[in-house]
Amino acid sequence: MVGFKSGWAVVLANILIPLGILVFSSGFFPYKPLLPGLATFDNVNQDETPAVFDKVIFMVVDALRSDFVYSNESGFSFTQSLIRAGAALPFTAFASSPTVTMPRLKAMTTGSVPSFLDVILNIAESDTSSTLAYQDTWLAQLKARGDRLVMYGDDTWLKLFPGMFDRADGTTSFFVSDFVEVDNNVTRHVPDELAQNDWSAMIMHYLGLDHIGHKAGPKSPFMLSKQQEMDTIVDTIYTAIQHQSHLESTLFVLCGDHGMNEAGNHGGSSAGETSPALLFISPKFEKIRSNLESPVETPDDLRFYQTVQQSDITTTLAGLLGLPIPINSLGVFIPGFLNMWGSGSQKLQLLSQNARQLLNIVKSTFPSATFDVESYSNCDLDKLSGIEEVQCAWSQAQILLSQDQMTEETFTHVGPALQRFSQITQEVMSSTASNYDVSRLSVGVLVLAIATALLLPTIYREFSRTASTGIFLILMVAGYGSMMFASSYVEEEQQFWYWICSGWIFYLHMRSESQVSPRKSSSRLLKMATLGLILSQRILRRWNQTGQKFAAEPDIARDFFSAQPVTLWGLVILTYMDSSYHLFSNMPSIIPTKLLVVVLPALAFLFKLNFVANDSPELLVDLPLSKITEGWLGSLSLVWQAKAVFAGLVICAVLAIVSAKRSQSIQANALFHETIHLFLITQSRATNIPIFLIFRLQSKILSSLKLTGIETTITTLIFQYMTFFAFGGSNAISSVDLSSAYNGVGSYNVILVGILTFVSNWAGPIWWISMNHLLCPYSSKEHDSAALFTFHIATSLVSVMAACTVLRTHLFIWTVFSPKYLYSMAWAMANHVIVNIFGGIGLAYLWPRK
């Protein structure tokens, strides 16, 4: 059915698919190198710039949009009085997308610009590995100096900085409807901590305002009182700084991590979401004399006062606290604060420290850039861009620096040049980190489009024989492709497959009815056949509720089985017995192997039982089965039980392959399928195991329907996707099932765990591709199912990639479309290329269709 007879078009298309994915991914997930280690002052230069402050109070109010503080409707009346007095310097801190808390905290502490890949890795990785424990932050710099830090509020900080804080009290943002307790839980610590003298950084993170936004939007009646509550805290802290001697040199930073849109949500890149407020507050700032008005009219883009980048917070904090600038920071020291230092040489010192730190990052990102002062001696900044512009700005600053004697005047010449270099560097580096390479995205789409076009003649030839099937497939592919542009259809993809599957079963019903009359003997059975097919599909549909909209509704796996554990275990035992029966009947008749297939499913069942007893014991409460797990059988190591099962499965597979070339070819093929069957059962959650009984029934029905090759392939294709979702899969990263990823793996092994994860999440698709080979009619050997699979995956990739390219500024690009792209990569690379194509070639080689 598959192989090199597929023709050059299919082979070429399957080479183009990984290629297109590679190009597209490199444009979609730009690589950003991170420098390891902590920054230090290099001793080559003069002494470090003296610190202006020795303590910092960092108060984050989640989703504090700029107008909440600065506008006429604000509740921050005390804070506004500080702005008028010059004790508070106000800014709008641009927060780049994704505007969700964790990446924003990363930006504010490391100064780097987190890319989408960071976000994905954060979700995909376990809690412990998503930390900033090994990255350079201003917190790490303080800690390295031997200072103490305390933290109250959102426990994201505790996840990001494990072991960083001497005292901490985290609150979770799980209960979004709670506006009061989350904040009281922070505020109650404030008076105590203000009286303490042992910390040099206190971090507070208030969640209440964000919760109000999510629940009722920025115009909520709760909003003003919450702002007033936050203003009172600012008052408390500022008063303490004024009056308590140990706090006199304390910098107070009030900021939002991101804003919110008019619906009160965030994550995207609208003006409301990207414009949080940022204030540096201290009585010492009064001497800078900023003379700013407050409150002011709200500008349309919500950019009040001066707009800075969120990463500038890191660099400015480091400068003001006398710390080395964190090594990966892309921040530029906010120029207004330079006046905190009296002498020009100190200002210059700070600026050149900032510039050299940025240069370090540029050099590691662009290793080919020479930064040769000579070759850029007469360059024009306006005519250059990218790394060229950076090099030009650097040489201009260097030339100025070498010309001047080091006097107090130097700063007025060189300062602006250094600042210009820093600004340009920040722009160039930020865009390499978060902007998409649109040309690569387009090339990726184009490559896949070529792959699709290559297949068109083959597909046309396939369908010229059966037009109605072709029309169905074209409608399906077109529907699926256009669906990828609508976020709710991506979230609810399972609905499409259930819907199209019911339509396909209806089609098969019509087909079988039109064939009934010549073979009347089987017609009564066939009538029941399609009914049985749609009934089984209807049950599968309700097995696991998935997606977003209806995910919480009751289903079989979660709700029915937890109420009826006896039914569950009855069906599970039946599934294992069925597996044992089929292994037994397909095994060559030698006594040791016949014995093996009796022992192996029993062993697999025992493993699953003990696994459930460990993993989800609630499914075994009060059942006689739990006695087994409490006995000596339950004390066996789970890893070794799984290894024993896998070893048995390998023996079965080897037996099947060895006997492949003998006369019992069909039987050996079936044995191989049964081996995979048991392997997939082992890799599935207990509540999903009875699904394999349904598969058995469906395959029996399908084989009785006497489908043509092309119909078998379309059935397999639809069932692959349909069962993926029936097993509980979805297009959300959070739905990846990791429970069976460590079966038989003692220590972490990325390849083994990766394979086991894939198998446990794609159990349905793998089962059906194996079945496809058994179902494919012998007579239609020229039908090319590989071409059909390739055509479908290529068209779906084209539409997913085009959707990600066109909608790259869409609000849901991070939460919906990018995860879908990641899933598409898994479908294309693992399920299509490895399982469908290579697996298909393997099966066709071992058990060729005559």
Next chain:
Amino acid sequence: MASTPSIPPVNSPTQSQAPVEKPSAPPVHILPSKVARIYSFVHPGLILALGASRFQAVVANPAQELLQDLPWLALLQLFYVILCVPPAGSSEPGSSDNEEKKKPAARSPSSPGVTLRPGKPGLRRKPSSGKSDWSGVWAKLMPAFLSLALTSILATPVLSALLVLFGAPLTTHNAETLLCAAHMAFLSATGLIYAHGVDNSVWKEVWGIARPADAVWGAALGTGLGAWFGAIPIPLDWDRPWQAFPITILTGAYIGYAAGSLISRVPFVYGKRVQFAVEDTEEDEKKTN
């Protein structure tokens, strides 16, 4: 469905041509009177107007409103079939001799299997022989009554079951599913039952989606397909009240009914069957060559 398990004997010699030559009732004509012709085009519009005018009320309270609308739909449909569709068992008044001859011949093979045809042989003679108004009315009222009864007690449960099999909720929304099925039944089954009675061979064709296109079958198929396409807007995250379960399905069914009953009467489509891929055996022979 309504079909009895007996199988019609095959009288076709060649296997590959079997489905085409399978004996069956011919497509249903619209009655030739001028009123019938005109109303048959007005009726789909009326049905759509009924659906459109009650749409807001259905969104507000689906179960109650669908129940209240059901009698009106039933009345409209009965009026339509009595006025425009030849009743079961009647030879069509306007049809040619050639069809007159064909029909009994076509029916005969299946008659041994048919057990449920009350009073039909008698009815068939009446309209052609007796000219009295009374018998004409009776010949129409009897199938109309049969159609009303069977649509309610047989087609509605069957369609409810099909709706659930195609994804309608089973544990909740039972009243909505039943009412949705009832509406679909009155749209699709009323005409079929009125025109064909309980003719086994016809219902076998209905079950196999193999009827030739005509106003009643087109309407029935359109209702089903429309309902299937009506599921499309449900997953969208627009949070509109009309996205609730039976509303889009039923909207699709109403539109599908109107489209189906009109499209199936286009000369190019009329009388055609849903065509299928070429026969399996033939295809395979070609391939192995």
